[in-house]
Amino acid sequence: MADAVVYLYAVTDAAAPEQNVNTGVDGAPVRRLVVGGLAAVVSSVDAVRFSEESLRRSLEDLQWLEVTARAHHAVVDAAAEAGPVAPVRLATVYLDDERVRGLLTDRAAAFAGALDRVRGRVEWGVKGFAVPSDAPVEPEPGSGAGPGASYLARRLAERNRATRGQEAAFAAAEAAHRDLAAAAPASRRYPPQDPRLTGRREEMVLNAAYLADATSAAALRQVVERHAAGPVRLELTGPWAPYSFATLEEP
Amino acid sequence: MTLATDRLMDRDVAIVDLLDRLLAGGVVITGDVTISLADVDLVHVSLRALISSVSTLVEQ
Numbered sequence: 001m002a003d004a005v006v007y008l009y010a011v012t013d014a015a016a017p018e019q020n021v022n023t024g025v026d027g028a029p030v031r032r033l034v035v036g037g038l039a040a041v042v043s044s045v046d047a048v049r050f051s052e053e054s055l056r057r058s059l060e061d062l063q064w065l066e067v068t069a070r071a072h073h074a075v076v077d078a079a080a081e082a083g084p085v086a087p088v089r090l091a092t093v094y095l096d097d098e099r100v101r102g103l104l105t106d107r108a109a110a111f112a113g114a115l116d117r118v119r120g121r122v123e124w125g126v127k128g129f130a131v132p133s134d135a136p137v138e139p140e141p142g143s144g145a146g147p148g149a150s151y152l153a154r155r156l157a158e159r160n161r162a163t164r165g166q167e168a169a170f171a172a173a174e175a176a177h178r179d180l181a182a183a184a185p186a187s188r189r190y191p192p193q194d195p196r197l198t199g200r201r202e203e204m205v206l207n208a209a210y211l212a213d214a215t216s217a218a219a220l221r222q223v224v225e226r227h228a229a230g231p232v233r234l235e236l237t238g239p240w241a242p243y244s245f246a247t248l249e250e251p
Numbered sequence: 252m253t254l255a256t257d258r259l260m261d262r263d264v265a266i267v268d269l270l271d272r273l274l275a276g277g278v279v280i281t282g283d284v285t286i287s288l289a290d291v292d293l294v295h296v297s298l299r300a301l302i303s304s305v306s307t308l309v310e311q
Contacts, residue, residue: 005284052284066266069273073264089277093284103280114278125268190271197267207271237265243272248280 003047006094009075009087010241011104011111014039016083025071026050033097035104038111041079042100050093059091080241084119086111087243110248117186118246121213122239124220126180127193128206128232130169165231166203172232173206176223183219184210188244205232209244 007025014034019041024030028043048054058064069090076087094100104111181187192204210220217239224234 008282011278050284055284065270069266069269070264072273073269087272087277089279090273092280092282095283099283107280125271127268188276190275193267193271209272209276237268240272243276246276246278248278 004044005047005050006097006100007043007045007050008092008094008100008103009041009043009072010079011086011088011115012039012041012079013037013083013115016079019075019078019082021075021078023071024075025068030075033100033104035101036108038104038108038115040100040104041075042097043075045093050091055091055093076241076243080122084115085241086114086118086246086248087241107248114246114248118211118242121185121211121242121245122217123242123244124184124210124212124217124239125237126176126206126208126210126220126224127204127235127237128169128173128176129200129202129235130166130205131231131233132165132202166205168231169203169205172227172230176227176230176232176234177206177208179223179226180208180210180220183223184212184216186211186245190244202233206234209240211242211245212239 007028009024009030014032014037016039018032019030021030024043026043026045026049028045030041030043033040033042049058058068072090076085079085080087094103177187177189188209190207190209192207195201195203198204210216212220221236224236227234
């Protein structure tokens with residue numbers, strides 16, 4: 001490819017076996033660049049389609065975003081199966097291989113630290129949804145008034161119940177998060193997802209990620225089960241590559 | 252637009268969950284092509300595109 005730039009997916013241990021995934025973003029072959037103990041997982045991609053201007057446009061194109069996100073994820077996932085992995089944010093692009101090697105050289109200690117923090121660990125996602133109360137709403141008794149007043153009383157009772165239910169769900173979500181975070185070496189909260197994206201009627205009251213080894217994964221499951229009967233429905237997703245926990249700290 | 256809403260929701264990895272991680276997680280380094288996903292505005296723009304596409308599909 002004459003006019004190519006280098007798309008970076010993740011950094012991993014050079015000692016980890018090569019991931020067996022054939023193509024990455026834009027259908028490009030996946031390869032590794034090794035510097036010392038680190039390997040960068042990269043693809044050569046078209047310099048025009050991955051220019052700043054094109055990327056800006058493409059990121060607003062839902063179809064491009066989904067296809068690219070899934071391709072990026074497939075490469076990261078394969079690398080995570082082979083060894084510890086520090087995924088890099090979507091659409092990180094370098095001019096050539098030398099620039100990526102330079103990155104590995106300059107930030108060697110920070111990447112090694114990031115890989116050590118996630119070694120032998122995966123990420124679990126937990127989403128919590130408010131459980132809608134389905135008990136029938138009884139109007140407050142004793143008003144003894146006409147149909148208009150009793151309608152209003154019923155509406156008021158409904159609204160009170162909805163508010164109470166939501167408050168209970170939020171409180172239960174906070175309690176669940178405290179328990180989950182206590183069971184995991186690290187945790188991270190995300191903003192609740194928009195109901196138009198989740199396609200769910202219930203309100204999302206918790207959207208979080210937890211870092212876990214085998215032992216803490218079992219503990220996370222137990223917390224989710226323990227909260228099963230409460231006012232928040234917890235759903236576990238994963239295991240994920242440690243997207244939420246691969247951060248570079250300056251030495 | 253051929254993307255069906257059920258594809259968005261029902262695949263093994265929900266695209267919504269994936270985008271949480273890919274747009275807000277991952278190691279943030281400044282590549283040579285500076286498209287700053289750390290720029291919250293851009294993430295919102297992408298998600299707005301996602302939301303409007305999904306709601307268009309739902310209405311159809």
